[in-house]
């Protein structure tokens with residue numbers, strides 16, 4: 001049996017055993033333990049969507065449990081129905097409240113976001129405590145007792161939470177396999193790069209926050225009815241928030257089953273501490289235990305205890321796949337997997353006027369103006385520090401210009417956010433390659449989606465996959481499609497990043513030092529690729545220090561010095577321009593400084 005089949009069989013057996021358990025045993029202790037484990041597993045699995053996939057670690061996710069519980073209880077009382085029926089409303093309210101957290105996630109990340117998320121939990125507790133007319137405040141809110149036969153007391157809760165757990169895991173699986181999921185992991189790996197390849201990060205994160213809060217809110221509705229009494233201190237407890245994070249870290253952050261497995265491992269400890277710790281200091285002791293455990297795990301098993309142990313056993317058994325070897329390069333296919341559409345308007349494709357960006361006293365780009373003709377390969381050269389990369393960062397929106405305009409195919413793009421510039425037809429590669437190491441090579445290409453230029457980034461995943469494979473074949477990386485991108489060599493990563501940019505089917509391709517740090521055979525291949533793309537109708541702007549390469553490849557060259565274009569013209573003329581030689585030899589700079 002293959003490992004995948006073995007895992008599927010184990011999951012099916014565990015699901016069947018859990019489904020049959022309450023029918024075979026009426027032991028209330030074990031049923032309660034299972035119910036609480038389901039609850040924790042739902043929360044950890046849902047937390048994983050925003051914190052595991054997208055990397056926004058939330059210490060406030062348990063707020064949605066309280067929000068769901070209060071909403072379902074209040075709605076059930078108002079409508080005079082069972083709280084089990086109003087539990088989905090708890091999910092809807094939680095997803096709505098998550099938009100607040102998503103707003104914070106637009107402005108903060110890393111440790112700042114962790115603190116904001118914790119503040120969100122505290123805020124929810126304060127609202128519940130003080131809004132006594134609705135929530136009962138610190139006196140609490142009592143729910144009616146279940147109406148069904150006491151013989152079946154736990155069963156409806158048990159099966160409701162088990163079904164919700166199955167749905168949460170299925171939802172998490174579907175999200176991870178979708179373009180949204182690839183986009184979230186890309187955001188975790190490198191958010192600004194993700195935006196640069198057309199990922200609408202703010203929208204994706206908002207969707208992930210809502211998807212993460214919804215199941216927790218529904219579970220809160222069921223849980224509130226199960227405990228039948230709601231009070232702010234218990235419903236918005238930081239210890240629950242810690243347990244969620246701990247469960248995910250125990251099993252494996254960012255994996256599908258890790259948070260679930262972690263929850264089942266952790267829940268017995270949670271029950272033990274609940275029962276054995278009592279008195280006024282019990283809360284503090286629980287905080288110390290869970291906080292301490294979390295610190296140890298994050299320090300020594302950052303990817304999760306189970307995930308790290310499995311990886312270590314694999315390494316020990318020598319089962320880790322070997323480093324990816326370079327293969328003989330296949331010839332570049334002559335035909336492009338793409339038919340370019342003519343760009344609208346007439347005149348140059350790119351018009352840059354008066355572009356300016358200073359960093360304190362450093363005038364990195366200082367009133368820079370130039371054009372790129374349609375269908376050309378244009379070079380942007382200049383000595384180190386002359387501002388070439390900063391110009392690229394201003395063109396793709398990674399940096400905001402302090403002055404100046406940029407028009408692409410007649411359309412002003414200087415005020416657009418990076419993902420909309422990518423969708424407008426601008427794609428780039430980086431001087432130091434920036435692919436998404438946690439994704440496979442194929443997934444790296446699926447992040448931008450297909451045909452983004454035409455605004456059809458919502459095209460089917462199947463269609464995008466076909467196109468992604470075609471572009472990978474085109475750059476010669478087809479056989480690496482399923483490999484983790486982080487394990488490729490530097491040169492291979494450069495080719496993958498190029499294919500990723502090509503997935504945007506750009507009007508203008510910006511290449512930042514494509515030949516830097518790669519072997520001569522690969523440089524040759526890269527030139528061949530660039531020429532083939534250009535023959536197929538793609539316009540290319542290239543920053544490169546390898547002058548012979550630029551002179552042989554480009555139709556026109558702009559030379560930058562001190563943040564502005566000093567000279568422009570065909571390569572033959574530029575090569576012998578005294579002002580250019582002056583700038584490269586440093587005399588221009590020296591003279592400028594002496595003035």
Ligand SMILES: Nc1ncnc2c1ncn2[C@@H]1O[C@H](COP(=O)(O)OP(=O)(O)OP(=O)(O)O)[C@@H](O)[C@H]1O
Pocket residue numbers: 359362363364382383384385386387388389390391
């Ligand atoms: N984020 C930043 N903060 C401060 N200074 C910066 C920043 N980015 C660039 N600079 C400065 O702006 C100037 C231009 O840098 P830039 O990287 O654009 O030059 P470049 O022509 O691409 O150089 P190279 O060919 O070495 O890559 C340099 O003096 C650099 O130190």
